[in-house]
Amino acid sequence: VSLAQARALRDEAKKKLAEGIDPSFAKKEEKLVRDVQLNNTFQAVALEWHGTKVSRWSEGYASDIIEAFNKDIFPYIGQQPVNDIKPLVLLNVLRRMENRGATEKAKKVRQRCSEVFRYAIVTGRAEYNPAADLTSAMSGHESKHYPFLTVEELPDFFKALAGYTGSPLVVLAARLLILTGVRTGELRGAFWSEFDLEKAVWEIPAERMKMKRPHLVPLSTQALEIVQQLKVMSGQYPLVFPGRNDPRKSMSEASINQVFKRIGYTGKVTGHGFRHTMSTILHEEGFNTAWIETQLAHVDKNAIRGTYNHALYLEGRREMMQWYADFIGQVGKFQLTPSLCSY
Structure with missing residues (x-):
């Protein structure tokens, strides 16, 4: 920590004391907020959900789910707060899968995402499930009968x-x-x-x-x-x-x-x-x-x-x-x- 940074921290502590705030308590509170935010990302919630289910699944099935998330979901919305993800944002992510022809996989991943959001709701970290609104917008049900071009x-x-x-x-x-x-x-x-x-x-x-x-x-x-x-x-x-x-x-x-x-x-x-x-x-x-x-x-x-x-x-x-x-x-x-x- 530089001298200037140390002085800034000292001045901030004095200001908090003058306002009747315990600086050490404020730091703990800020850390708690950061931890909560970190644990409320889609990726964090998905991994936690996966951990609660893995004992019921075969090793191969559990691996397939996490591999799909790592490849197609986490890179795009993994670090977003789970409660902030809107239906269109998730749909655009799933469309990437459909666009390369993986329509059936996209349907299954949407279902897994829906389960993650439901888990987030019951654990108090989300208020609604954006994946539930996407069923009619998914195109996988047409792919079996209507071939399409990318x-x-x-x-x-x-x-x-x-x-x-x-x-x-x-x-x-x-x-x-x-x-x-x-x-x-x-x-x-x-x-x-x-x-x-x-x-x-x-x-x-x-x-x-x-x-x-x-x-x-x-x-x-x-x-x-x-x-x-x-x-x-x-x-x-x-x-x-x-x-x-x-x-x-x-x-x-x-x-x-x-x-x-x-x-x-x-x-x-x-x-x-x-x-x-x-x-x-x-x-x-x-x-x-x-x-x-x-x-x-x-x-x-x-x-x-x-x-x-x-x-x-x-x-x-x-x-x-x-x-x-x-x-x-x-x-x-x-x-x-x-x-x-x-x-």
Whole structure:
């Protein structure tokens, strides 16, 4: 301790005595606060929780849990006070796992994190469990059935798509699907009457939605340009994507996935998989989870009070989807429209 530091400590002690505070007691109190803060980090609580459970687990299982925490959780939130961790912070950490394809592992790690937070609650170090709110936002349940692409895989995909010489109508359908995040069935069944090109919105009626609630989709400038090109191709029909053989019916259910198959992506991605890709990218960028979930029409029944507002977060979602369209354009050198020809 330098002379100047010693004098500063002496002056601080004199000040505390003048205020009626015992300096030695104050030091003990400060140490206690530091110790409490140190013991209240997520990592400290997780290790303590792990210690209470380890005798009930096999050696391999116990090792797997701590290895997952060391690799995927502690480096990002390990030193944060357990009571300060918000759902979005934890979700972004878990998204890192999903983004590299470890979706099932991410689900299991979320469950273990939830147990840690519950332990923190019962030991008086946290007031709520942010992991419990993430079930609907996790994408692992889709991964078994809907293969998806990571950001790193997008450039090669768009290069392959640009080389596809089949139906321009189906290619535009695939690109509009990617830029809006709607479900494949919602896209195929679209009617021109649902689009307001001046306001750049697409209103899907409740009867065509999975959750049976109307859904308002903001259109980025890129998505709007695709819709305008589609208007030239199929504007004479009620359906935006009429079938080749019978324009009174929508294009076949397999049309979009057939394109992916023909450009070499069988088993690697589906139309629905791009919803996962979009969700991952937007979460990684830090966009509001509520905006993302609303854009994907993931309606949380427990969150709805009174009349459902299908225009929820519209302006925020418009900004978000414009950012996403710009991002996709940069990543994939996105060619908006193939040359117009018969379909």
